[in-house]
Amino acid sequence: xxxxxxxxxxxxxxxxxxxxxxxxxxxxxxxxxxxxxxxxxxxxxxxxxxxxxxxxxxxxxxxxxxxxxxxxxxxxxxxxxxxxxxxxxxxxxxxxxxxxxxxxxxxxxxxxxxxxxxxxxxxxxxxxxxxxxxxxxxxxxxxxxxxxxxxxxxxxxxxxxxxxxxxxxxxxxx
Amino acid sequence: xxxxxxxxxxxxxxxxxxxxxxxxxxxxxxxxxxxxxxxxxxxxxxxxxxxxxxxxxxxxxxxxxxxxxxxxxxxxxxxxxxxxxxxxxxxxxxxxxxxxxxxxxxxxxxxxxxxxxxxxx
Numbered sequence: 535x536x537x538x539x540x541x542x543x544x545x546x547x548x549x550x551x552x553x554x555x556x557x558x559x560x561x562x563x564x565x566x567x568x569x570x571x572x573x574x575x576x577x578x579x580x581x582x583x584x585x586x587x588x589x590x591x592x593x594x595x596x597x598x599x600x601x602x603x604x605x606x607x608x609x610x611x612x613x614x615x616x617x618x619x620x621x622x623x624x625x626x627x628x629x630x631x632x633x634x635x636x637x638x639x640x641x642x643x644x645x646x647x648x649x650x651x652x653x654x655x656x657x658x659x660x661x662x663x664x665x666x667x668x669x670x671x672x673x674x675x676x677x678x679x680x681x682x683x684x685x686x687x688x689x690x691x692x693x694x695x696x697x698x699x700x701x702x703x704x705x706x707x708x
Numbered sequence: 709x710x711x712x713x714x715x716x717x718x719x720x721x722x723x724x725x726x727x728x729x730x731x732x733x734x735x736x737x738x739x740x741x742x743x744x745x746x747x748x749x750x751x752x753x754x755x756x757x758x759x760x761x762x763x764x765x766x767x768x769x770x771x772x773x774x775x776x777x778x779x780x781x782x783x784x785x786x787x788x789x790x791x792x793x794x795x796x797x798x799x800x801x802x803x804x805x806x807x808x809x810x811x812x813x814x815x816x817x818x819x820x821x822x823x824x825x826x827x828x829x
Binding site: 548591594595596597598657658659662691692 | 716719720723724727728730731735739743777781
């Protein structure tokens with residue numbers, strides 16, 4: 535798929551068909567995720583792919599931002615202890631969430647290229663999700679991504695560069 | 709829906725409300741009304757799935773599901789949507805005493821609209 539087609543076509547999908555997503559497809563999404571840039575090449579991200587419906591329902595119970603019934607939920611986590619070791623305070627507090635976000639965008643574009651729908655979720659209880667996923671001490675869930683075959687086509691959102699993109703200096707037009 | 713599944717769905721709805729209560733301490737205040745009206749929609753949907761229906765409640769749920777994601781588009785649009793929900797409540801108050809809870813097969817129209825989603829980002 536053309537890169538611009540994926541960038542322009544991707545939407546946040548919150549309704550899914552009752553159909554599983556094959557494991558090899560999920561693994562391709564994670565392959566895309568780990569090719570994202572990583573500050574200091576730390577690569578302290580960790581990913582947990584959940585496909586058991588019972589566990590997904592448990593996660594959904596403590597994740598108000600998770601809508602629909604996705605075939606999979608991917609927890610994008612960071613080993614904050616490793617991030618601190620690799621990048622100091624900056625690594626732990628700044629680079630770790632930024633890396634998670636960059637990996638997530640790769641994952642989303644790959645999902646779209648596979649014909650899947652996906653949605654990034656930040657509204658969840660981190661402690662509860664950590665317990666449900668049996669995350670070890672120091673590993674924190676940063677984002678959740680719901681993934682499944684789309685049952686909706688969300689409308690094109692408004693996007694404009696006006697007042698957002700400048701050349702040379704802030705408010706400059708070059 | 710069997711009793712086990714019903715209990716699980718109720719537990720999940722309570723979980724949604726409790727977790728929302730905690731998370732709203734740290735989230736945008738706009739999500740407060742969003743979670744409230746979404747919880748109302750989920751409750752009505754659960755009752756519908758249990759084949760306990762009321763036409764005015766179903767109408768309100770459909771309106772919620774059609775407009776709730778406006779919270780992600782525009783505060784003004786979301787405010788207008790919330791006002792329209794309250795207007796719809798008042799419109800349906802006249803039905804008080806005439807409406808009855810129906811137990812039986814869920815209205816197909818409602819099922820088709822259950823996944824209406826106008827959101828996106």
